[in-house]
Amino acid sequence: MIDVDFSLVNWSRAQFALTAMYHWIFVPLTLGLSFLCAFFETIYIKTGNEQWKSITRFWMTLFGINFAIGVATGIILEFQFGTNWSNYSWMVGDIFGAPLAIEGIFAFFLEATFFAVMFFGWDRVSKGFHCFSTWMVAIGSNLSAVWILVANGWMQNPVGMAFNPETVRFEMENFAAVIFNPVAVYKFTHTSSSGFLFASLFVLTISSWYLLKGRHIEMAKKSIIVASVFGLISSVFVAFTGDEAAFEVAQQQPMKLAAMEGLYKGEKGAGLVAMGILNSAKKPGDDQDAFLFEVKIPELLSLLANRKPGSFVPGVDDLVYGNKDENVMGVNAMMKKGQLALADLASYKKAKKEKNDVGAAEALTRFDVNKDYLGYGYLSTPEEAVPSVPIVFNAFHIMVVLGSLFPVIFAAFLFYALKGTLTEKRWLLPIGLISGLLGFLAQQSGWVVAEVGRQPWAIQGLMPVKVATTNLSTTSVQVTFFMFVAVFTLLLIAEISIMLKQISIGPEGH
Amino acid sequence: MLEASGRVYAFYRDGFRRMTLGKTLWKIILLKLVVMFAVLKLFFFPNYLNTNFLTDEQRADHVMEQITRQADRNN
Numbered sequence: 001m002i003d004v005d006f007s008l009v010n011w012s013r014a015q016f017a018l019t020a021m022y023h024w025i026f027v028p029l030t031l032g033l034s035f036l037c038a039f040f041e042t043i044y045i046k047t048g049n050e051q052w053k054s055i056t057r058f059w060m061t062l063f064g065i066n067f068a069i070g071v072a073t074g075i076i077l078e079f080q081f082g083t084n085w086s087n088y089s090w091m092v093g094d095i096f097g098a099p100l101a102i103e104g105i106f107a108f109f110l111e112a113t114f115f116a117v118m119f120f121g122w123d124r125v126s127k128g129f130h131c132f133s134t135w136m137v138a139i140g141s142n143l144s145a146v147w148i149l150v151a152n153g154w155m156q157n158p159v160g161m162a163f164n165p166e167t168v169r170f171e172m173e174n175f176a177a178v179i180f181n182p183v184a185v186y187k188f189t190h191t192s193s194s195g196f197l198f199a200s201l202f203v204l205t206i207s208s209w210y211l212l213k214g215r216h217i218e219m220a221k222k223s224i225i226v227a228s229v230f231g232l233i234s235s236v237f238v239a240f241t242g243d244e245a246a247f248e249v250a251q252q253q254p255m256k257l258a259a260m261e262g263l264y265k266g267e268k269g270a271g272l273v274a275m276g277i278l279n280s281a282k283k284p285g286d287d288q289d290a291f292l293f294e295v296k297i298p299e300l301l302s303l304l305a306n307r308k309p310g311s312f313v314p315g316v317d318d319l320v321y322g323n324k325d326e327n328v329m330g331v332n333a334m335m336k337k338g339q340l341a342l343a344d345l346a347s348y349k350k351a352k353k354e355k356n357d358v359g360a361a362e363a364l365t366r367f368d369v370n371k372d373y374l375g376y377g378y379l380s381t382p383e384e385a386v387p388s389v390p391i392v393f394n395a396f397h398i399m400v401v402l403g404s405l406f407p408v409i410f411a412a413f414l415f416y417a418l419k420g421t422l423t424e425k426r427w428l429l430p431i432g433l434i435s436g437l438l439g440f441l442a443q444q445s446g447w448v449v450a451e452v453g454r455q456p457w458a459i460q461g462l463m464p465v466k467v468a469t470t471n472l473s474t475t476s477v478q479v480t481f482f483m484f485v486a487v488f489t490l491l492l493i494a495e496i497s498i499m500l501k502q503i504s505i506g507p508e509g510h
Numbered sequence: 511m512l513e514a515s516g517r518v519y520a521f522y523r524d525g526f527r528r529m530t531l532g533k534t535l536w537k538i539i540l541l542k543l544v545v546m547f548a549v550l551k552l553f554f555f556p557n558y559l560n561t562n563f564l565t566d567e568q569r570a571d572h573v574m575e576q577i578t579r580q581a582d583r584n585n
Contacts, residue, residue, distance in 0.1 A: 061531065064531075064532070064535065065531070065535060068535035068536075068538060068539050069535075069538065071539060072539075072542065072543060072546065075546065076546065076550070079546075079550060079551055079555035080555065082555065082556075082557035082558060082559075082560070083554075083555045083556060083557065083558055086557070086558035086559050086573075087573050087576050087577060089559075090559055090569060090570070090573045091573065091577075116521075116522060116525060119525065119532065120521060120522065120524070120525025120526075120528075121521075121525075124521065124524075124525075165574075166570075167566075167570055168570040168573045168574045168577070169570075339581075342578065342580055342581045343581050345574075345577070345578050345581065346578040346581035346582070349574050349575075349578055377580065377581075378580050463577075467576070467577055467580070470558045471576070472558075476554075479554075480550075480554050480555070483550075483554070487545065491538075491542065494538055498531070498534065498535075502531065
């Protein structure tokens with residue numbers, strides 16, 4: 001066993017998760033609302049209709065509130081890297097430095113510059129330049145997200161780097177490989193388009209409230225039409241990129257895919273679980289059924305994972321214990337290689353200390369053979385490589401079910417809005433009213449799938465979270481955890497109350 | 511050049527002056543930044559390696575020590 005207090009690791013994880021989930025309330029709204037504001041303003045420029053200006057200014061105000069409350073909350077994650085995750089932070093510094101620096105430059109120059117024009121520039125710069133600035137804020141916000149998601153994609157699929165034992169760092173060898181890492185590409189496209197979808201649902205929620213209250217009816221209807229079109233297009237894009245992201249998960253993180261589907265025993269022609277209740281007593285390697293009840297769509301999981309019906313999809317048991325027939329190396333075999341890599345790294349360290357250059361070079365040559373399995377050398381049991389299947393399975397299915405529901409909601413709103421009978425559909429408006437909340441649930445579920453699904457890894461296959469953490473006292477992490485709970489709750493109350501006040505005032509109060 | 515700078519300055523100055531809701535939002539942003547940098551960062555989130563080690567070499571040695579500890583236990 002490694003000399004780390006597991007409750008410390010879990011408190012550090014909980015603190016990071018809390019901050020990331022809080023941060024992720026604001027980010028998707030910023031990504032999507034910025035584009036919606038750009039659409040509204042473009043329509044205003046094209047039509048010259050002052051009502052579109054009023055609509056633009058109203059949603060821009062809500063965008064501004066969200067931006068102001070959310071801004072810089074991501075920096076807290078960076079604080080935590082340096083304090084709670086110092087081993088990890090040191091080792092990835094060379095990889096993350098470039099993307100995060102680029103993010104800072106983009107955020108500063110594109111967002112900060114044009115943000116001022118967007119809010120201060122009404123009637124002070126030309127209409128065209130104002131609209132251009134709004135588009136630049138939208139594009140800049142989304143480009144900022146590229147870099148942080150590139151960093152996250154690298155953690156899920158570490159490419160374009162080499163481990164340098166001299167500096168004890170993963171060092172960038174191929175910047176293009178890091179940027180165009182397929183996991184990062186689909187992570188960005190899936191995440192940003194889901195932000196567009198969430199923001200469209202947010203517009204639907206507030207507009208539905210106005211329609212239910214019989215206030216600002218024209219503004220609400222117009223907003224709904226634009227948001228429904230954007231949401232509908234985004235839904236298709238989310239589904240497409242989600243499928244591609246799942247394919248990449250199957251290639252790079254098959255254990256995560258097995259957990260997402262509750263698949264313990266690998267199958268040829270595996271079906272996708274449409275709905276099901278997991279057997280919570282099920283453990284890897286035992287003979288219990290994985291489900292108490294399940295409905296599967298035949299062959300779909302094989303198609304999703306390998307683009308080939310009838311192909312083999314490994315389950316948790318295959319990945320943990322290996323499957324020779326299907327050429328799947330088990331975690332138990334990888335652990336042996338990882339332990340060799342770790343022993344050679346320790347020999348290298350010892351030889352360097354003794355100034356034995358020949359011994360160090362020999363140790364390094366041996367280390368290179370098994371270095372790709374380094375992280376497995378830290379695992380105590382093969383089963384430690386399995387994430388929480390119930391959490392990942394349920395989060396994945398919540399996300400998929402909601403993701404399938406949203407285009408139906410958008411289509412219904414668009415249809416009745418264009419038909420001019422939306423205000424008569426009293427059954428539909430409450431659905432619109434809660435749709436933002438459902439969007440929030442889908443957003444958070446997506447991140448739970450991505451992050452809980454890759455446990456126990458901080459860096460896939462190379463560094464488990466228990467090695468990434470700093471050996472601090474658990475109490476200090478607990479104290480800051482509860483401080484964050486308090487600070488975040490206060491900020492959230494501030495955001496909600498300011499936003500509710502502004503919504504209650506309506507479009508004339510920008 | 512000076513005239514352009516003056517216009518940009520006036521643009522920002524007037525923009526800040528005319529803010530209504532924006533004033534409240536700026537207060538929240540400033541308060542948040544003070545809490546984050548003057549309290550959280552300073553007292554609760556020091557950079558562990560920068561605080562405890564003087565050089566990059568020492569930091570690298572420490573991390574190497576941390577990540578190879580398990581090797582002894584595996585043997």
